Each structure stands twice: as C-alpha cells, then as structure tokens.
Amino acid sequence: MEITRSSKGIHLYQRKYTLDMLQESCMLAAKPCSTLMEYNGKLIHSQSGTPLSYLCSYRRLMGKLLYLTHTRQNLFFTVGHLSQFLSKPIDQHLTTSMRMLRYVKGFTSHGIFFPFASSLGIKGYTDSVWATCINTIKYVYGYCFFLGQSLIPWKSKKQQTISRSYAEVEYRAMALASVEA
Known part of the structure; x- marks a missing residue:
C-alpha cells in the first residue's frame, strides 16, 4: 500500500x-x-x-x-x-x-483520500435492486456513510429473503442502513 x-x-x-x-x-x-x-x-x-x-x-x-x-x-x-x-x-x-x-x-x-480540512457531518446513502439475482430472485442492497468527505462504512449484500415489491425492497434497505447509522 x-x-x-x-x-x-x-x-x-x-x-x-x-x-x-x-x-x-x-x-x-x-x-x-x-x-x-x-x-x-x-x-x-x-x-x-x-x-x-x-x-x-x-x-x-x-x-x-x-x-x-x-x-x-x-x-x-x-x-x-x-x-x-x-x-x-x-x-x-x-x-x-x-x-x-x-x-x-x-x-x-x-x-482513498482523507482530507485534512473537512466538516464532521455524517451523510448516508442507500440503494437497492429488486430481483437482481437471476439464480435466486433475491434483491441486492447497499449503503455507504461519509464522515465529512471520507467514506467510513459501506456494504453491498444479497438479502436472504425474497421480497414481493420494489417498495418493500427499498424500505428494508433503508431500515438496514439506519441500523448501521
């Protein structure tokens, strides 16, 4: 490195x-x-x-x-x-x-760049894709959080459950990201 x-x-x-x-x-x-x-x-x-x-x-x-x-x-x-x-x-x-x-x-x-001058505000983003895995018809979700301009935790994961709608997928992704926050 x-x-x-x-x-x-x-x-x-x-x-x-x-x-x-x-x-x-x-x-x-x-x-x-x-x-x-x-x-x-x-x-x-x-x-x-x-x-x-x-x-x-x-x-x-x-x-x-x-x-x-x-x-x-x-x-x-x-x-x-x-x-x-x-x-x-x-x-x-x-x-x-x-x-x-x-x-x-x-x-x-x-x-990865860690700036010296950065605000300490936390920003988070989440996204999901419904039925993206062709083999299992499960959805994939991901999130990332920034402390200032520096990325701290991030995750992308295929869920264990099968959802019936895109709205349910989005709700679950936001809930999982808020738990991490």
Missing part, C-alpha cells in the same frame, strides 16, 4: 500492486475501458458457458482483486459478484474479470 501526504490530505492507493497484477495477467498493454461491467450483462451459474480448465488462475485473480478493494471501494460489488462463481467459473466470468482489469488499468492511482 502506498501513502502520499500533501497539504490537502492523505491519499492511500496501490499503484505498484495494480501494475504488478496487470503485468502478471498479461493485461498491461490492454486498452482501458470506462466501466467495470457491461450495463446489461448478467452473470449467472450456467451450464451454457465453457467451464474454465484451470480454476487456480481465476481464483488467484479474484483474491488479488479482493485485496485491491481495500483502497478501491468501487470494485467491491463486482469482485463480490464474480467471487460467487469460484467453484465453477465459466468463460463469461473470466471475460468479465478481464474487463475489470481493463477498467483498473485506466485508473491505477485511484484510492
């Missing part, structure tokens, strides 16, 4: 780790992309794709990406989603992880 201190604050990032991961994955010369996943792309447990013959490389890549989420919270949901397929990954999962590496390549120095 690299730390840079300036007159405005402290920046935590993992540039060297990111470049080493890209080099090991042979993605250092790849063209960067602007999004983590395709907007309409749905990843599922499927028998229609080609199973990966060498599972260790996919699992190793997921571990490296998980470590990168310590300073790159924007990767957390996608890494968590891809990690659901560690037991039987298919070619579509590998393609999505390669797209994720191309995204990371475009932003190698991104990380």
Whole structure:
C-alpha cells in the first residue's frame, strides 16, 4: 500500500500492486475501458458457458482483486459478484474479470483520500435492486456513510429473503442502513 501526504490530505492507493497484477495477467498493454461491467450483462451459474480448465488462475485473480478493494471501494460489488462463481467459473466470468482489469488499468492511482480540512457531518446513502439475482430472485442492497468527505462504512449484500415489491425492497434497505447509522 502506498501513502502520499500533501497539504490537502492523505491519499492511500496501490499503484505498484495494480501494475504488478496487470503485468502478471498479461493485461498491461490492454486498452482501458470506462466501466467495470457491461450495463446489461448478467452473470449467472450456467451450464451454457465453457467451464474454465484451470480454476487456480481465476481464483488467484479474484483474491488479488479482493485485496485491491481495500483502497478501491468501487470494485467491491463486482469482485463480490464474480467471487460467487469460484467453484465453477465459466468463460463469461473470466471475460468479465478481464474487463475489470481493463477498467483498473485506466485508473491505477485511484484510492482513498482523507482530507485534512473537512466538516464532521455524517451523510448516508442507500440503494437497492429488486430481483437482481437471476439464480435466486433475491434483491441486492447497499449503503455507504461519509464522515465529512471520507467514506467510513459501506456494504453491498444479497438479502436472504425474497421480497414481493420494489417498495418493500427499498424500505428494508433503508431500515438496514439506519441500523448501521
């Protein structure tokens, strides 16, 4: 982990780790992309794709990406989603992880910034998506809280229950976020 201190604050990032991961994955010369996943792309447990013959490389890549989420919270949901397929990954999962590496390549120095001059107000955000998991028809919710401009806790999770309406999903997500607050 690299730390840079300036007159405005402290920046935590993992540039060297990111470049080493890209080099090991042979993605250092790849063209960067602007999004983590395709907007309409749905990843599922499927028998229609080609199973990966060498599972260790996919699992190793997921571990490296998980470590990168310590300073790159924007990767957390996608890494968590891809990690659901560690037991039987298919070619579509590998393609999505390669797209994720191309995204990371475009932003190698991104990380967490803690400003010195910041108000101590707390702001919270929550969101949910109804029936987003194709395999289980469960909803995914997430929340994040900021102390000033610094992100403190965040969470994205697939719920254990199946909701009957979008309003119920939103209500549950707000209730869970308020408990955390």
